[in-house]
Amino acid sequence: MAQDSSEQALPPNYEENLSYLENMIMAPCCWRPVAEHDSGAGPVMKGEIERRLKAGHTPEQIIDAFVNQSDEQIRKILEPYGVKGEEILAKPRVSGFNITAYIMPVVLVFIGIGIVSLLFKRLLARQGAAGSSSGIKAKDAVEDHNAYRDQIDDELAKYDF
Numbered sequence: 001m002a003q004d005s006s007e008q009a010l011p012p013n014y015e016e017n018l019s020y021l022e023n024m025i026m027a028p029c030c031w032r033p034v035a036e037h038d039s040g041a042g043p044v045m046k047g048e049i050e051r052r053l054k055a056g057h058t059p060e061q062i063i064d065a066f067v068n069q070s071d072e073q074i075r076k077i078l079e080p081y082g083v084k085g086e087e088i089l090a091k092p093r094v095s096g097f098n099i100t101a102y103i104m105p106v107v108l109v110f111i112g113i114g115i116v117s118l119l120f121k122r123l124l125a126r127q128g129a130a131g132s133s134s135g136i137k138a139k140d141a142v143e144d145h146n147a148y149r150d151q152i153d154d155e156l157a158k159y160d161f
Contacts, residue, residue, distance in 0.1 A: 028081035
């Protein structure tokens with residue numbers, strides 16, 4: 001059975017690239033990925049992504065076109081929503097200042113672990129110091145108790161009948 005000529009003309013990895021781009025580019029009308037959006041600008045953007053992929057554009061070229069709004073068609077889609085630059089992307093590119101969006105959560109987790117471990121060590125040190133001093137206090141209390149007991153026994157012996 002012969003395949004349709006439009007299916008044969010599709011570039012390699014068309015479906016993968018289409019899925020990637022539809023999840024990478026946001027619909028500016030509701031700020032959800034184009035893949036999840038079927039109203040407003042979503043269908044128009046899907047059509048533009050498909051058209052460009054079929055024309056042989058790479059995913060990077062298509063993303064750059066949406067980010068830079070480099071042609072009239074994309075400007076017409078995005079202009080009413082006031083979208084500028086990388087706002088259109090579902091996740092920031094891993095370059096320049098955007099790297100902090102990927103690095104900072106890991107750094108903050110390690111800082112948090114460090115703070116918790118320091119506080120835990122201090123708590124254990126205080127309990128250890130308090131435990132040793134409370135042991136001394138308990139020993140002193142037993143000795144004081146025994147001394148008072150001896151004193152009471154001596155005084156009661158005076159009044160022995």
